[in-house]
Amino acid sequence: MPIEVLMPALSPTMEAGKLAKWLKKEGDSVTSGDVIAEIETDKATMEVEAVDEGKIGKLLIEEGTDDVKVNTPIALILGDGEDESALKNGAAAPAKAKEAEAEEPTKAEEEAKAEPKKDASAKVESAAANPPQPKTQPEPDVPEGTEMVTMTVREALRDAMAEEMRKDDRVFVMGEEVAEYQGAYKITQGMLTEFGPDRVIDTPITEHGFAGVGVGAALAGLKPVVEFMTFNFAMQAIDQIINSAAKTLYMSGGQMGCSIVFRGPNGAAARVAAQHSQDYTAWYSNVPGLTVIAPYTAADAKGLLKAAIRDENTVIFLENEILYGQSFPVPKLDDYIVPIGKAKIARPGKDVTIVSWSIGMTYALKAAEKLAEEGIEAEVIDLRTIRPMDTDTIVESVKKTGRIVTVEEGWAQSGVGAEIAARMMEHAFDWLDAPVVRVTGKDVPMPYAANLEKLALPSVDEVVQAAKSVCYR
Amino acid sequence: MVATAAKAAPKRAAKSSAGASRAAADKSPAAKSAPAKSASTKSSGALSFDKDQELHAHREMLLIRRFEEKAGQLYGMGLIGGFCHLYIGQEAVVVGMQMALKQGDQVITGYRDHGHMLACEMDPKGVMAELTGRRGGYSKGKGGSMHMFSVEKQFYGGHGIVGAQVSLGTGLAFANKYRKNDSVTLAYFGDGASNQGQVYESFNMAKLWSLPVVYVIENNKYGMGTSVERASSNTNLSQRGASFEIPGEQVDGMDVRAVKAAGDRAVKHARSGKGPYILEMVTYRYRGHSMSDPAKYRSKEEVQKMRETHDPIEMVRKRLIEAGFASEDDLKAVDKEVREIVNAAAEFATNDPEPDPSELWTDILR
Numbered sequence: 001m002p003i004e005v006l007m008p009a010l011s012p013t014m015e016a017g018k019l020a021k022w023l024k025k026e027g028d029s030v031t032s033g034d035v036i037a038e039i040e041t042d043k044a045t046m047e048v049e050a051v052d053e054g055k056i057g058k059l060l061i062e063e064g065t066d067d068v069k070v071n072t073p074i075a076l077i078l079g080d081g082e083d084e085s086a087l088k089n090g091a092a093a094p095a096k097a098k099e100a101e102a103e104e105p106t107k108a109e110e111e112a113k114a115e116p117k118k119d120a121s122a123k124v125e126s127a128a129a130n131p132p133q134p135k136t137q138p139e140p141d142v143p144e145g146t147e148m149v150t151m152t153v154r155e156a157l158r159d160a161m162a163e164e165m166r167k168d169d170r171v172f173v174m175g176e177e178v179a180e181y182q183g184a185y186k187i188t189q190g191m192l193t194e195f196g197p198d199r200v201i202d203t204p205i206t207e208h209g210f211a212g213v214g215v216g217a218a219l220a221g222l223k224p225v226v227e228f229m230t231f232n233f234a235m236q237a238i239d240q241i242i243n244s245a246a247k248t249l250y251m252s253g254g255q256m257g258c259s260i261v262f263r264g265p266n267g268a269a270a271r272v273a274a275q276h277s278q279d280y281t282a283w284y285s286n287v288p289g290l291t292v293i294a295p296y297t298a299a300d301a302k303g304l305l306k307a308a309i310r311d312e313n314t315v316i317f318l319e320n321e322i323l324y325g326q327s328f329p330v331p332k333l334d335d336y337i338v339p340i341g342k343a344k345i346a347r348p349g350k351d352v353t354i355v356s357w358s359i360g361m362t363y364a365l366k367a368a369e370k371l372a373e374e375g376i377e378a379e380v381i382d383l384r385t386i387r388p389m390d391t392d393t394i395v396e397s398v399k400k401t402g403r404i405v406t407v408e409e410g411w412a413q414s415g416v417g418a419e420i421a422a423r424m425m426e427h428a429f430d431w432l433d434a435p436v437v438r439v440t441g442k443d444v445p446m447p448y449a450a451n452l453e454k455l456a457l458p459s460v461d462e463v464v465q466a467a468k469s470v471c472y473r
Numbered sequence: 474m475v476a477t478a479a480k481a482a483p484k485r486a487a488k489s490s491a492g493a494s495r496a497a498a499d500k501s502p503a504a505k506s507a508p509a510k511s512a513s514t515k516s517s518g519a520l521s522f523d524k525d526q527e528l529h530a531h532r533e534m535l536l537i538r539r540f541e542e543k544a545g546q547l548y549g550m551g552l553i554g555g556f557c558h559l560y561i562g563q564e565a566v567v568v569g570m571q572m573a574l575k576q577g578d579q580v581i582t583g584y585r586d587h588g589h590m591l592a593c594e595m596d597p598k599g600v601m602a603e604l605t606g607r608r609g610g611y612s613k614g615k616g617g618s619m620h621m622f623s624v625e626k627q628f629y630g631g632h633g634i635v636g637a638q639v640s641l642g643t644g645l646a647f648a649n650k651y652r653k654n655d656s657v658t659l660a661y662f663g664d665g666a667s668n669q670g671q672v673y674e675s676f677n678m679a680k681l682w683s684l685p686v687v688y689v690i691e692n693n694k695y696g697m698g699t700s701v702e703r704a705s706s707n708t709n710l711s712q713r714g715a716s717f718e719i720p721g722e723q724v725d726g727m728d729v730r731a732v733k734a735a736g737d738r739a740v741k742h743a744r745s746g747k748g749p750y751i752l753e754m755v756t757y758r759y760r761g762h763s764m765s766d767p768a769k770y771r772s773k774e775e776v777q778k779m780r781e782t783h784d785p786i787e788m789v790r791k792r793l794i795e796a797g798f799a800s801e802d803d804l805k806a807v808d809k810e811v812r813e814i815v816n817a818a819a820e821f822a823t824n825d826p827e828p829d830p831s832e833l834w835t836d837i838l839r
Contacts, residue, residue, distance in 0.1 A: 172651065198651065204681070209640050209674025216644015219629055220579070222651060240671075243634050244641055251620035253613030254836035256629070288837050312839035 002076040002086050003052045007061075009070040010039065010046045012270045013322055017041040018066045019074060028056045030077065037074070042152065042325040043186040054079045057087050131326040132365035134297060134346035134382065139331070139338060148329035156298035156330055157187050157263075157319065160305035161225060163335070165195055168223065171309055174201040174214060175227030175264070184229045185265060185324055211237030211262070215244045218260040218314075225309060228264035231280045231318065238283075245314040246289030261308045263317035266294070267359065267409050268446055270322065271453060277446035279410035281358075284316040285387045285419070291340060292387040294318040296361040298328035300384055303338025311340060318386075320359040343390035345397070349379035352467045353397040355420055356407035357383040360458070363439070364407045367463035378467055386416055394420065395428045402433035403470040407463055412440040434470040439463050520730040524798040526572070530729045531789045531799075532807050533571075534564035537588040538786055539808075539815045540597055544587065544604055548764045552823060553604045556633075557618050560588035562759040565785035566691055567592040569732025570659055570752075573740045577654065581629040581642040582661035584619035585691075585758075589661065593628040595621070601818040607825035614828040615836065636669030638662060639688065643675040646686035646749075657685045657743045665696025667710050673717075676749065680717040683748035687739040688714070690751065691726065693758040698770040711753035719749050726754030727783040757783070 007017065021038040024030060030050040037048045057078040061068055068074065078086060151159075165171045172195075177184045179192040179202040192200045203210040207228065214226040228234040234241065241262060249257040267279035284292045291313055295301040301319070308315040330336070346361065347368050356364040361382055368378040379397050383390065398404050404424060406417035417438035424436050442456045522530065541559045548557050560567075563585075571580075571592040582589045590600050595611065603610025603621050611621040619633040629645060632638040642660025649656045666672060667690055679686050690710045694701050701708050711721035720742070724735040732754065739750035757779045761768035768776075793799040799807075 204674070204677055206674040206677065208671045209643075209678060212637060212640020212671055212675065213644040213647055213678060216581075216629075216641035216646075217648045217651065218644070219641065220645045220648035222648050239634055240637060240640060244632065244637055248622070248630070249839065250836045251612055251616040252622040252630070252836075253611065253615050254839075255612070256622045256624055257839050259839075291838070 002057050002078050002082060003054065004073040005036070005048075005050070005075040005077060007068045007070050007072045007074050008039070008048055010041055011043065012272055013325070014041050014043075014070060016067045016069045019061050019063060019068050020045060022059055022063050023047075024056050026056050026059055030054065030056060039068075042154065050077065052077055052079070054082070057082075057084065131323070131328070132362055132369070133328065134344070134361075134365065134380075136345055136347070139299070139303065139344075142331045142333070142336075147332040149332045150327050151298050151330050152325055152327050153295075153298045153301045153319070154185070154187055154189075154324040156302035156328075157305055157324075158189060158191065160302045161188070161309070162191060162194065164306055164309040165191075165199060168309075169199075170221065170223045171225065172199040172201065172222065173225040173227060174203055174210060176203055176205055176229050178202060178227050183227075185321060187227070187319075187324070207233050207236040208240065211240040212244065214260055214262075215240050215258055218245070218258045219248065219256055223259050223261075223309060225261045225263060228262065230269075230276060230321075231264055231266040232276050232278055234262065234264070234280070241284075241314070241316070242287055242290070246287050249313070250289060257312055258314050259312045261305070261311075261315045261317050263305070263308075264319060265321040265324070266318035267320055268441075268453070268457060271448060271450060272446075273448040274445035279408070279441065281318055281386055281408065282410050282415045282419075284318075285389075285416060286414075287387075289314060290387060291315045291385070292318065293340065293385050294320075294358040295384055296323065296346075296356075296358055296382050298326075299330045299336070300338055300344070300382070302330055303336045304340065304384065306335075307337050307340050310337075315340075318358060323359055338384070341385045341388045341390055343384055343393040344382045345379060345393070346382040347378065347380040349377035349401070351377045351379075351401055352403040352405065352471055353379050353381060353394065353401045354405050354407060354463065354467060355381045355383060355394055357386060357416075358409075360407040360409060363458050363460050363463045366460045367407075367467060370460065370464050371467055374468075374473075376467060376471060376473070383416075389419070389423070391423050391427060394424070395431075398424060398428045399431045402431055403467075404432070405437050405439060405463065405466045405470060407439045407458055409441045409457055411443055412438055413443065415440055434472065437466040437470050439466050520728065520734060522730050522733070522792075524796070526730075526733075527789055527793050527796070527798055528807075530565075530568050530572070530733075531786065531793060531804070532811065533568040533592060534729065534786045534789065535808060536597070536811045536814065537561075537564045537568070537591050539811050540591060540601070540818070541587060543815045543819050544601065545760070545764065547601075547605065547819060547822070553618070553764075554606065555617055556584065557604065557764045558585040558762065559760045559764070560585055560758070562779070562785075563691060563693060563726065563754075563756045564588060565729040565732050566689070566726045566754045566756055567661075569729040570687075570689060570736045572729075572733045573736030574657070574659070577627065577656040578740070579627045579629055579642075579645045579649075579656065579658045580661070581638045581645060581658065582631070583635065583638050583663060583666060584631075584633050585663070586619065586621065586631045590621055590623070590626075590628055590631075593623065593626045595623050595626050595628060597814055597818040598821040601815075601822035602825050605822040605825070606827060607822060608828040608832070609821065609825040613832055613836075615832065636662060636666040636671050639666065639669070639672045640675045642688075643679050643684060643686055646679065646684035646743075647682070649685050650682065655685075655744055657687060657740050659687050659689055661689045661691060663696060664690065664692040664694065664701045664710060665699075665704065667692075667713055668696075668704060672713075676714050676717045676719055679749040680714070680719050683746060685743040685746070686749045687736075687743050688719075688749060688751045690753045691756055692753055693756050695758070695762065695770065697762040698766065698768075700770070709753070711751055714749070714751045719751055721751030721753060723753045723755055726756030727779075727785045727788070729785055729789060 018040040054077040057076040214224040268277035421436035606614040646658040725731040
């Protein structure tokens with residue numbers, strides 16, 4: 001039997017890639033370790049090595065093919081004593097693989113049925129190439145007829161930084177692997193070439209230290225954008241962020257401020273376990289002196305990051321690794337700014353309000369679609385800025401719907417949902433027809449096992465159930 | 474304001490006359506100390522101050538001494554609350570280092586910061602009023618003893634987390650390099666802070682990027698109540714940058730001339746683009762760690778001996794008299810003038826109103 005070479009996953013979140021180039025042709029001999037192909041993901045180009053020895057019998061995927069799903073057979077290698085005739089039998093293999101793939105969702109569906117509240121496939125859905133799109137335009141004040149360009153969140157973030165760096169030479173970006181490596185998640189791709197090493201600065205692995213250096217530079221009047229490879233590592237630096245950056249303006253009686261952006265992926269990626277999967281939104285949102293932003297769409301990522309860089313204060317800009325590769329329409333404007341502190345109605349509705357932000361929006365928007373099928377029109381609010389929180393927009397919605405569900409991947413206790421619930425009691429109690437319900441990450445460290453990780457995160461079904469429960473349905 | 478104007482004049486004189494002796498100091502063998510365990514390391518052979526410098530150093534140190542004594546008194550009267558860390562005994566360090574700086578250079582330190590602010594020519598009234606939490610304080614009464622800043626005087630605080638100012642100071646130096654100006658940052662910290670991790674993270678980046686920063690370790694021998702010997706595996710703190718190839722030297726931090734000479738060497742090194750430099754100032758605080766510390770971890774004799782034989786102000790005083798630079802009456806007049814400044818500051822800080830309640834909600838965001 002020929003050996004199948006499968007499309008490899010090159011990162012925890014990769015689901016498909018482009019088969020950029022074959023480096024071996026049919027008939028070539030390969031030994032383990034030989035590079036046989038180059039694969040491009042949205043982040044990088046990677047080489048694929050042969051694991052087995054033999055002769056390339058057949059290349060199954062043409063060079064240049066886009067969107068080859070992980071685990072798709074891409075080549076067949078003939079083993080010892082096999083010749084081309086073996087390929088006839090082997091040709092059946094890809095088909096088998098497809099069958100096997102097809103079985104998986106069925107299994108997931110069964111699990112879901114067995115335990116309807118724990119939608120095991122939610123995470124996979126959320127990571128799909130086509131994220132659920134808000135029904136509303138990016139921003140009400142975008143002129144009618146503005147051209148929309150589809151771009152990924154990753155590209156939007158880079159464009160935002162690059163535009164602001166062109167405009168203001170006080171702005172620079174620093175962090176681990178931001179320059180020569182082009183960004184650990186390729187957010188700063190191409191920036192070293194354009195801006196040079198004085199403004200795109202690779203730091204040693206030293207979060208506490210470089211966060212302090214960034215804050216010091218900001219106290220001196222520069223405008224640093226400090227990238228954390230993930231916010232999990234920013235725990236090392238949180239003293240500088242809170243004690244030095246957030247509090248100095250107050251402690252100096254308004255004399256010395258700290259205009260700085262701390263940005264990077266926050267929360268769970270996929271299968272990276274407890275130490276790399278924490279959502280810090282609630283932590284930072286607790287601190288006066290900080291502005292906390294967590295966008296969902298590429299348009300908001302761009303417009304809000306530009307606003308954050310221009311802001312005179314310390315901004316925590318929470319991105320999400322799973323969203324990086326997802327595409328959204330972005331208005332083609334010279335200077336697209338989204339105001340900090342304003343939530344957005346991502347989908348209008350009248351029966352129940354669902355509030356979320358960042359990746360939580362994928363659950364919220366999908367749940368709204370499912371609810372619509374059952375005749376419940378959910379109004380989905382994308383909070384976008386967590387601090388200062390746009391309470392008015394939520395209250396106005398609740399005045400209309402009388403019901404509210406919050407959705408976040410972070411933990412429930414002292415979470416952002418808890419804060420929203422408290423505000424609803426303070427500001428919308430008389431309009432509430434049901435208690436506020438929170439859908440959150442489960443109260444456990446993030447497990448590694450695929451099934452447990454799915455269980456630990458919120459799911460579309462949980463949001464649907466929560467929305468129905470506040471509608472008493 | 475009278476105070477500031479009065480002391481600005483001798484300072485300028487001191488700076489202008491410093492040039493000649495600087496060259497000599499540069500050539501002198503720096504006390505690139507052998508792994509010295511002893512506290513008082515001689516750091517330079519060229520320890521001569523001219524008359525203006527001696528007078529300037531004397532007055533500046535005396536101002537800090539009298540200010541701190543008054544702050545201690547106001548604390549005892551309940552006018553100053555919270556933490557209050559006095560600088561008495563360490564005056565030669567900031568005064569000598571400040572004499573090595575020029576316009577545009579920045580200073581940042583930890584929580585024992587009153588002396589640094591006075592040395593930076595910040596107004597004693599504004600500092601004292603901040604200690605008493607009044608609206609005329611440098612931070613409108615919202616920062617207190619440990620948190621004062623002056624953009625005008627290039628003083629960047631005033632930081633309460635042990636060691637944080639080392640990374641921040643490295644960032645100030647980063648900004649100098651980014652702007653391609655020739656300013657140098659002095660980042661002060663204590664022997665206690667010298668064991669913090671971020672200090673070494675900062676050393677590494679400062680050397681890696683050749684940042685114009687001088688790290689001034691004020692080794693007053695106790696991190697709160699723990700002696701250096703009980704906290705540090707190697708007590709020669711000047712060599713803490715060795716693994717980053719940052720040059721360092723131990724300096725007699727009780728002798729303002731030695732401090733100035735070492736400061737000249739270090740600042741020149743940093744300003745010329747060679748990167749960071751470490752000065753370990755071997756000094757001594759006479760008072761406890763803070764006002765609430767009875768300092769029972771050391772003997773009265775130890776403190777007394779230091780005061781009698783190494784007091785930075787007394788040493789200058791003696792030299793001034795011996796050299797005929799000043800008479801006893803001259804020095805009495807200086808003391809009187811300084812006391813008046815300090816009394817005026819205390820008066821202001823006592824009578825200035827507390828911040829308006831509306832100030833609670835200001836200065837959180839710009």
